[in-house]
Amino acid sequence: MNTEHTVSFADAAILDFLERASDAELDGLDFGVIGMDDASHVTRYNRFESAAAGLSPDRVLGHALFTVVAPCMNNFMIAQRFEDAQQDGSALDDTINYVLTLRMRPVKVKLRLLARPGSALRYVLVHRQT
Amino acid sequence: MSAPVEQEYEALLQFMYMAPIGLVQTLADGEITMVNPLCAQLLMPLSPDGQLANLFTALEAVVPDLRQRVREFPDAHGTICDAQQVPISTGQAGRRQHQVLSLTLLKLDAERLMAVLSDVTQSVRRERELRQSQAWINTLAIGLSDYALVSLDHHGCVQDWNPSISRITGFSREQVEGRSLSLFYPADAMSDQRVLDRLHEADLTGWSLDEGWCVRAEGGRYWGSCLIAPLHDSDDDPSDEHAYSLIIRDVSDRREAAEAMLKAVSCDHLTGLFNRRAFVEAAELEMQRWARSPRPLSLVMIDADHFKRINDQYGHVTGDGVLRHMAASMTATFRAMDVLARFGGEEFIVLLPDTSLEGAELVAQRLCRLIEATPAVVGEHTVRYTVSAGVAAMDADATDFDALVQRADEALYAAKAKGRNRVERWQPATLPAAVR
CATH class of the missing domain: 3.30.70.270 (Reverse transcriptase/Diguanylate cyclase domain)
Known part of the structure; x- marks a missing residue:
């Protein structure tokens, strides 16, 4: 029963956890998880992120992250970082301060950008700052 | 049967998330109350404090007079600025990107403002090209009865005398032959280097057009439209054989309109x-x-x-x-x-x-x-x-x-x-x- 909150936003080995975690395990986390494939289509979207954005997963899964789901991340601060990592075949693990527009309200968050060569999915983790 | 209100709300929310234009609502002091993702995408790289708490603060570096314009806006509601173009550069050092944003700001009432932001980089580029073609056509089509025509050598010096020069500018043959075209401009407006720049730009694009103050032989000023166009066929010619035609028109009657337009678009309030x-x-x-x-x-x-x-x-x-x-x-x-x-x-x-x-x-x-x-x-x-x-x-x-x-x-x-x-x-x- 204590699978919930087993991993923290800042955990160094979080990518390993994400890769083997079930959807239920992702839904138990207290921060947002968005996973996308090589073509930047969203393939994982956990309960925390769904509730914060006010969108159910079926409106999001299979859609392009940077154009349909989160256009606010489509700039050099985020989208470009993933593109660069993909092009160079390098790993990306960086945490930045950002403002998301959850339900049209500006909300201060920490975003953790994760990618590594050989992994099927790349992740954006969203932690609300209080 | 209509969908439940929650589903409609969700669809509406996603409509706003996906809207390809930036929308933001603020209080009178610029404090942001609602903002959509595209607006955040455009504003975040500009924000000096990495936050989106206040629209005026986020735009301070690129539209410094916005707060003042809101303060001085006399009406209870209305358009404070309409599709104002704002150039920005973002990105890391060495890889900077130049964009043009369009900003429209509405005063909804005493407490609320709404802004529309969009990236118009591409359309501005297209417009600029169109404007140049338009200028070329205007020059050909309008006022052909009243112009001075001069041919210039590759240094921008007057080659051939033409009586139209005297009619428009008052200069005599002796005063202009062999002299640089800078002679037609006020003393501090056209350096030798700038003359060469304009000839080169004419080579590149087929013409170089500008509008501004010119001087007559007796020192009086007039508002002139000056077009330089290459006479040689192509860039393959040795550059010392390049020659150009210069057409000067006195468009003083257009000056006020031209200056007013230039001021509205280009000048700080x-x-x-x-x-x-x-x-x-x-x-x-x-x-x-x-x-x-x-x-x-x-x-x-x-x-x-x-x-x-x-x-x-x-x-x-x-x-x-x-x-x-x-x-x-x-x-x-x-x-x-x-x-x-x-x-x-x-x-x-x-x-x-x-x-x-x-x-x-x-x-x-x-x-x-x-x-x-x-x-x-x-x-x-x-x-x-x-x-x-x-x-x-x-x-x-x-x-x-x-x-x-x-x-x-x-x-x-x-x-x-x-x-x-x-x-x-x-x-x-x-x-x-x-x-x-």
């Missing part, structure tokens, strides 16, 4: 100097000229000293008066061919074509002394103030215009640090190029 958009456009052209053939090109960044104190002591209205005084002092000091602009808040910038670092420093010092000696009189207040300036020159180590701006900024910072009311040159060793 408060000071009448160029706004950031117009400055960046002019600077881009100078950078292209520099890249083609490097020559002295200097930049001066000027900032009023202790401006916050002036505002605190006398109030914003007087502060605005001081900025106007500063702009007028700059106009009196620099040349007509220099590009003067308000760059942000109390910060001004001047681009000096064909001017060395030493030359720019001398002029900037003249401005410092002038302002020190001439207080601004605003209403019943007489405000003594000073300015500091940083001077930098373009060279091969400066990768782009942003790098030059950065240098002038560093020099300005040094001038402030050394006690203000002074001019400092950029020194390569003083500071490492900090990443903004």
Whole structure:
């Protein structure tokens, strides 16, 4: 029963956890998880992120992250970082301060950008700052 | 049967998330209450504090007069600015991206403002090309009865006499033959280098057109439209065989309309100097000229000293008066061919074509002394103030215009640090190029 909150936003080995975690395990986390494939289509979207954005997963899964789901991340601060990592075949693990527009309200968050060569999915983790 | 309200709400929410235009609602003081993702995408790279709490703060560096325009807007509701073009540059050093945003700001009522932001970089580029073609067609189609036609050699010197020159400009054959076309312009408006630039631009695009003050033989001014077009067939000819035609038309009757339009689009609301958009456009052209053939090109960044104190002591209205005084002092000091602009808040910038670092420093010092000696009189207040300036020159180590701006900024910072009311040159060793 204590699978919930087993991993923290800042955990160094979080990518390993994400890769083997079930959807239920992702839904138990207290921060947002968005996973996308090589073509930047969203393939994982956990309960925390769904509730914060006010969108159910079926409106999001299979859609392009940077154009349909989160256009606010489509700039050099985020989208470009993933593109660069993909092009160079390098790993990306960086945490930045950002403002998301959850339900049209500006909300201060920490975003953790994760990618590594050989992994099927790349992740954006969203932690609300209080 | 209609969908449940929750589902409709969710669909509406996603509609707003996906809207390909930036929307933001704020309180009267700019505090953001609602904002959609595209707006955040456009604003976040500009935000000086990495937050989106206040729209005026987020746009401060690129539209410094926004807060003031909202404050001075007289009506209970209405359009405060309509599709104003705002040039921005974002990205990391060395990989900067130039974009143009369009900003529309509406006052909904006493408490609420709404802004629409969009990226219009592509359409601005297309418009500019269209405008040039339009100018070409206008020149051909209108006023063909009243023009001076001259042929120029590859130095821009008049080759052949044509009686139309005398009719329009009053110059005689002896006065113009073999002389540079700069003779038709006021003394500080057209350097030899600029003449060559215009010939080269005519080679590249098929024409070079400008509109502005020209002079007649007896010294009187008129508003002229001057077109230079190449007469040679292609760039394959040796360049010393290149020849051009110059067509000058007196369009003085159009001057007021042209100036009013130019002012509305290009000038800062408060000071009448160029706004950031117009400055960046002019600077881009100078950078292209520099890249083609490097020559002295200097930049001066000027900032009023202790401006916050002036505002605190006398109030914003007087502060605005001081900025106007500063702009007028700059106009009196620099040349007509220099590009003067308000760059942000109390910060001004001047681009000096064909001017060395030493030359720019001398002029900037003249401005410092002038302002020190001439207080601004605003209403019943007489405000003594000073300015500091940083001077930098373009060279091969400066990768782009942003790098030059950065240098002038560093020099300005040094001038402030050394006690203000002074001019400092950029020194390569003083500071490492900090990443903004």
